[in-house]
Amino acid sequence: MRKPFTAFRGIAAPLPLSNVNTDAIIPSDYLRSETTDLARGLFGRWRFDAEGKERPDFVLNRPPFRRAEILFAGENFGCGSSREAAAWALQRFGIRVVAAPSFADIFYENAFRNGLLAAVVAPDDLAAMVAALEAHPDDAQVEVDLASQTLVRGNAARIGFQVPAFRREALLRGDDEIAGTLRHVETIGRYVADDRARRGWAHRAIAPKENP
Amino acid sequence: MTAGATLFEKVWNAHVVQRFDGDRDLIFIDRHVLQETTSAAAFTGLKRNGRPVVHPELTLATQDHIVSTEPVRDETSNPGGLELMRLMRANAAAHGIRHFGIEDPRQGIVHVIGPELGAALPGLTLACGDSHTATVGGLGCLGIGVGTSEVEHVLATQTLLLQRPKTMRIRFDGRPGPGVAAKDLILAAIGKFGISAGRAHAVEYAGAAIQALPVEGRLTVCNMSIELGARLGVIAPDDATFQYIAGRPYAPRGQDWEAALAEWRTLASTPDAVFARDVAIDCAGLAPQVTWGTTQEDVIGVDGRIPDPATYGDRDRRQRAAAALRYMDLKPGDAMEGLKVDIVFIGSCTNGRLSDLEAAARVARGRKVAPRVRAIVVPGSAQVKREAEAQGLDRVFLEAGFEWRSPGCSMCVSINQDVVPPGQRCLATSNRNFENRQGPASRTHLASPAMAAAAAVTGAITDSRKLAT
Structure with missing residues (x-):
C-alpha cells in the first residue's frame, strides 16, 4: 500500500508549455545512478545554468513557486522517453499534481503508479489558471480535491478535472497495483495453461539457465 | 479468422x-x-x-x-x-x-x-x-x-x-x-x-x-x-x-x-x-527528410527551406517553432541543404542495423570525412558489428575517417560518454532531437543513415541521392 491521496492546499506554479518531454523533466545526467538527487534534477537544464547556478527567471526558482506542489502545464506533458524518473523527480521536488490538457501515454501510467495525480483540465481552464497565477503570484494557493475532481484557487471559481474512476479510486485508497494483480494469480495460471495448449511455441523458454 | x-x-x-x-x-x-x-x-x-x-x-x-x-x-x-x-x-x-x-x-x-x-x-x-x-x-x-x-x-x-x-x-x-x-x-x-x-x-x-x-x-x-x-x-x-x-x-x-x-x-x-x-x-x-527543430514534427525534405514560424496559424505552434529556431540557431528561409555539421552519429535502435550500415557505407565508400567533422558509427549489436565486419564495412568507414565503435545506445541517449559538445550541430540517425538530448546545448538534426554519411563526407547537410553509387 502507498499513502492514500488526500485533499490538500498547496502552491500552484504555471508552466504553460506544450510537449514538455521527459528529457526536460529529468535530464539523463540524473539517470546514471540509483542515488542521484532527483529533486535537484527536476527541469535541471531550465532551473540551472551550465555552472549549476539558478536561472532566476525560471518559474520554479521564483517565490512562491519554489515551493510548488501543483504544476499547471501545456498539452502532451511527459512525451518522449519512458523514464519513470520523470515522475519520481516531480515528487521528490514536492509536486503532487500535474494538471494539463493532455499527457503522453507512458508518463501518464508512470505518474499514477507513483501516486502522482495527472489531472486533465480543459484548455480554457488551464489558460485562465495560468493567467491568474502569473498575475497574482501572491495568491497561488490551490485546493485540490480528488474525490470531487476539483481545483480551486483562492476565492476564484472551482475548475473540474478529468481522471478515470478506477484511477481516482486507486489513488484515494493508495492501492498497490502488483498486489491487486497477484489476487488474480489463479486466473493468470489458467490462462497460461490454456494458452500453452493452444500456442505451445509461444511459451518455449528463451533464456534457460543452460546455454541455448 | x-x-x-x-x-x-x-x-x-x-x-x-x-x-x-x-x-x-x-x-x-x-x-x-x-x-x-x-x-x-x-x-x-x-x-x-x-x-x-x-x-x-x-x-x-x-x-x-x-x-x-x-x-x-x-x-x-x-x-x-x-x-x-x-x-x-x-x-x-x-x-x-x-x-x-x-x-x-x-x-x-x-x-x-x-x-x-x-x-x-x-x-x-x-x-x-x-x-x-x-x-x-x-x-x-x-x-x-x-x-x-x-x-x-x-x-x-x-x-x-x-x-x-x-x-x-x-x-x-x-x-x-x-x-x-x-x-x-x-x-x-x-x-x-x-x-x-x-x-x-x-x-x-x-x-x-x-x-x-x-x-x-x-x-x-x-x-x-x-x-x-x-x-x-x-x-x-x-x-x-x-x-x-x-x-x-x-x-x-x-x-x-x-x-x-x-x-x-x-x-x-x-x-x-x-x-x-x-x-x-x-x-x-x-525527398529525404531532415528535422530542423526540437521535436520530430519539425521536419522538411532536404531540398526544402526552414519554415517561417509566422506562417503557422496556431499561436502555440508559432511560439514553439520560433523557440526551436533560436535553439537550433537557424533562420526562416535558410536552405536545409548546405548547413554545416560538427558531428555525425550513425547508430541507435532506429538505424543501427546491418542494412543501415550498408546504406551509410555505400555513400562513405571511397570518400573522406570532411575536416573538423567527427563521425561515429555505432553498430546496434555485437552481431551487427560482426556481420558488418565480415563484409568489410568497418574498413570502409575507418578508411573514410569514421570511428568504428562497439555496440550500445551511444549518442542517441547520451547517458554514457558519447556526448555532443555545447553548441555543436549533429546529424544523427537516432530518434530524438529534443533540446539538450545529446548533451547540454547540443543541436540535433534527425535523418537516415545515407543522409548521415553524406553529411559526414561533405561537412554539411547534403541530399544523399547526389552521392549515390
Whole structure:
C-alpha cells in the first residue's frame, strides 16, 4: 500500500508549455545512478545554468513557486522517453499534481503508479489558471480535491478535472497495483495453461539457465 | 479468422487474461527484455515485498544504454555506469535471468537483439522498460514500452494491466523514389500528423510503401511510433518476415515452427477491419527528410527551406517553432541543404542495423570525412558489428575517417560518454532531437543513415541521392 491521496492546499506554479518531454523533466545526467538527487534534477537544464547556478527567471526558482506542489502545464506533458524518473523527480521536488490538457501515454501510467495525480483540465481552464497565477503570484494557493475532481484557487471559481474512476479510486485508497494483480494469480495460471495448449511455441523458454 | 479484426486487436485479444472496468485488460506478456538503466528499482521493489520473478525463462537482460562504446572496452571503460551495469548483472544472476553483458556476442541494444535473436516474434507481446519497444512491431509483435513500475509488475506477474488503446492506421501510398529510406517515411508521417497524433492509439502502418520495405526498414518505422505519441505500432507480418525469422536462435523449430507459421499467416488485419482513425500519406515524390527543430514534427525534405514560424496559424505552434529556431540557431528561409555539421552519429535502435550500415557505407565508400567533422558509427549489436565486419564495412568507414565503435545506445541517449559538445550541430540517425538530448546545448538534426554519411563526407547537410553509387 502507498499513502492514500488526500485533499490538500498547496502552491500552484504555471508552466504553460506544450510537449514538455521527459528529457526536460529529468535530464539523463540524473539517470546514471540509483542515488542521484532527483529533486535537484527536476527541469535541471531550465532551473540551472551550465555552472549549476539558478536561472532566476525560471518559474520554479521564483517565490512562491519554489515551493510548488501543483504544476499547471501545456498539452502532451511527459512525451518522449519512458523514464519513470520523470515522475519520481516531480515528487521528490514536492509536486503532487500535474494538471494539463493532455499527457503522453507512458508518463501518464508512470505518474499514477507513483501516486502522482495527472489531472486533465480543459484548455480554457488551464489558460485562465495560468493567467491568474502569473498575475497574482501572491495568491497561488490551490485546493485540490480528488474525490470531487476539483481545483480551486483562492476565492476564484472551482475548475473540474478529468481522471478515470478506477484511477481516482486507486489513488484515494493508495492501492498497490502488483498486489491487486497477484489476487488474480489463479486466473493468470489458467490462462497460461490454456494458452500453452493452444500456442505451445509461444511459451518455449528463451533464456534457460543452460546455454541455448 | 476473426471477421473485421485488426492485427493489433487479434494479438491483444489473444493475450487478455481478464477484463476490468475502465476499458482495462490484464494482458499476458510473452517476452520481457531488461536493460540496465530502467530495471534496478524494479528489482529493489520485488525484494522489498518478497516477490519472486515468476517467469525468468521468458525474460532476458542486456546492457546497452550506459555502456562505453570504445572500440575495445569492458564495464570499467565507463566508470560512471559501473553501478547500473553491475546491478543489472547481479539482479539477472540472482533471479536466473539470461544476461547478455558487454562481453557477450549477443549483447546489443534491446530493440536490435530482440528481433535478431528471435525473441521477438509475430503474434507475441513483448515488454521492455524503454519507449522504443514498439520497434518489434515491424515483425507483427506487440512491443509495449513501459516505466520501471511496470517492469516490476511484469517481473512479478508476467502481465500488464493496460488501458485498451484505440486503433489507428496510417497508409503509406505511392512509391518512394530511390534513395528514400524507411526513416524518411516515418519522419514524413510524423511531420504530417504531429507528435501526439498516436496518443492512446495502437498504430498500424500499412500501404504499398510499407509492404515494399525490407524487414529491417519496418523495424525502423515502428521504432518511431512513440515519436507519433503511440506506445504501440505494428506492421502485418508476411513471407519476408517469416524468412527473416527462420533459423534465429530463439525462433520456433520443427513442429513449433509449423504451428507458429500457421498462426502468423492469420494475423494481418482483415480487409473489412475498421480503425478508429484511418489516415494516409503519399510517398511519391518524397525527398529525404531532415528535422530542423526540437521535436520530430519539425521536419522538411532536404531540398526544402526552414519554415517561417509566422506562417503557422496556431499561436502555440508559432511560439514553439520560433523557440526551436533560436535553439537550433537557424533562420526562416535558410536552405536545409548546405548547413554545416560538427558531428555525425550513425547508430541507435532506429538505424543501427546491418542494412543501415550498408546504406551509410555505400555513400562513405571511397570518400573522406570532411575536416573538423567527427563521425561515429555505432553498430546496434555485437552481431551487427560482426556481420558488418565480415563484409568489410568497418574498413570502409575507418578508411573514410569514421570511428568504428562497439555496440550500445551511444549518442542517441547520451547517458554514457558519447556526448555532443555545447553548441555543436549533429546529424544523427537516432530518434530524438529534443533540446539538450545529446548533451547540454547540443543541436540535433534527425535523418537516415545515407543522409548521415553524406553529411559526414561533405561537412554539411547534403541530399544523399547526389552521392549515390
